Amino acid sequence: VGGDVLVLAEHVDGRVDDSTYELIGKARELAAALDGRVEVAIFGASGPAPSMGGADVVLSVQHASLANYTAEAYERTLLSVVRQREPRLVLLANSTVGLDLGAALSVGWVAPLAAYVVGIALEGAAVVATSQIMGGKVLAEVVLEGDRAVCTVVGGSFPADDGRADGSPPVEEVAPPDLSDLRTAFVALAKSEAGDVDITAADLLVSVGRGIGSEDNIELVQELADALGAPLSASRPVTDSGWLPKSRQVGKSGLKVKPKAYLAFGISGAPEHLEGMRGAELIVACNSDPEAPIFEVAHYGTTKDLFDLVPALTEKLSG
Numbered sequence: 001v002g003g004d005v006l007v008l009a010e011h012v013d014g015r016v017d018d019s020t021y022e023l024i025g026k027a028r029e030l031a032a033a034l035d036g037r038v039e040v041a042i043f044g045a046s047g048p049a050p051s052m053g054g055a056d057v058v059l060s061v062q063h064a065s066l067a068n069y070t071a072e073a074y075e076r077t078l079l080s081v082v083r084q085r086e087p088r089l090v091l092l093a094n095s096t097v098g099l100d101l102g103a104a105l106s107v108g109w110v111a112p113l114a115a116y117v118v119g120i121a122l123e124g125a126a127v128v129a130t131s132q133i134m135g136g137k138v139l140a141e142v143v144l145e146g147d148r149a150v151c152t153v154v155g156g157s158f159p160a161d162d163g164r165a166d167g168s169p170p171v172e173e174v175a176p177p178d179l180s181d182l183r184t185a186f187v188a189l190a191k192s193e194a195g196d197v198d199i200t201a202a203d204l205l206v207s208v209g210r211g212i213g214s215e216d217n218i219e220l221v222q223e224l225a226d227a228l229g230a231p232l233s234a235s236r237p238v239t240d241s242g243w244l245p246k247s248r249q250v251g252k253s254g255l256k257v258k259p260k261a262y263l264a265f266g267i268s269g270a271p272e273h274l275e276g277m278r279g280a281e282l283i284v285a286c287n288s289d290p291e292a293p294i295f296e297v298a299h300y301g302t303t304k305d306l307f308d309l310v311p312a313l314t315e316k317l318s319g
């Protein structure tokens, strides 16, 4: 059995997702320990991204039915590629795409699957995955028995920079399996309506949680955000209450953000929230409860009352 680690690249509109680089970085570490290679499979794109230098080989599969994601075509193609290559481990993002494909691959390839993975280690020859269960409230260590395994990895678990490298690894064209009898076809990509700010594109986010108390108080943090030139994002209770639009929600059922800095005011740091922002380079938290779990991920924190701190910061910035 070889020690290769195969990563499936995810891309939309020709842009490779950050999660792919996170996986490539981790795959490099694991493949080195397993004496194997990092193989990155990319379906339907015209070629590998210029920053895929971290891969030892790019496996490119081209077919009209792979240009856009459909579960049926991608499942069949991934299984075909994996059967040809027989890697030790397949890494997918724990995204809607990865969750679809991981389960199907596990069944088709007859390999154990760990989903919601936030850590992967090797113990001897065994792959040991750390998985979030109960919505992230409990972490389980799972030993994946046998000589093949599949993991779907939660975004932000590993640094993307480790996997992003210039250079052009050799590209192998791999023939697609028979896709002539597909029962599903891609029709159109429905994007949510533009108009609101894109919090995923911001370098700096001011984020507000239930600690703000009421809709009337949102203005207070909005003023700070304006003074910093940053958009306002929020935890779910704030968007559920309609105090800010849903497009501002960070977390499991909201958006995944990776700003250079994330300032959290009155956010407790529930696992579902952390899932969306733990990849931020710098996290600063203001929460009056010193036991709040947000402080476990924050680089800097204060237990000051946000109603004292926020206006003082705004004044300082505007003054």
Ligand SMILES: Cc1cc2nc3c(=O)[nH]c(=O)nc-3n(C[C@H](O)[C@H](O)[C@H](O)COP(=O)(O)OP(=O)(O)OC[C@H]3O[C@@H](n4cnc5c(N)ncnc54)[C@H](O)[C@@H]3O)c2cc1C
Pocket: 135, 208, 209, 210, 211, 212, 234, 235, 236, 237, 238, 249, 250, 251, 252, 253, 254, 255, 265, 266, 267, 268, 269, 270, 271, 272, 273, 276, 286, 287, 288, 289, 292, 304, 305, 306, 307
């Ligand atoms: C399936 C599922 C999906 C979910 N998806 C998401 C998601 O996408 N995003 C998300 O955010 N949540 C999500 N949640 C909800 C999540 O579990 C938490 O309930 C939510 O994140 C809590 O939001 P919060 O931190 O704003 O509120 P709370 O947990 O109520 O925390 C408010 C915090 O404010 C602090 N505070 C109060 N007053 C002040 C003050 N004056 N100054 C400073 N601090 C103060 C308190 O100490 C407290 O820690 C999801 C839950 C489930 C089950």
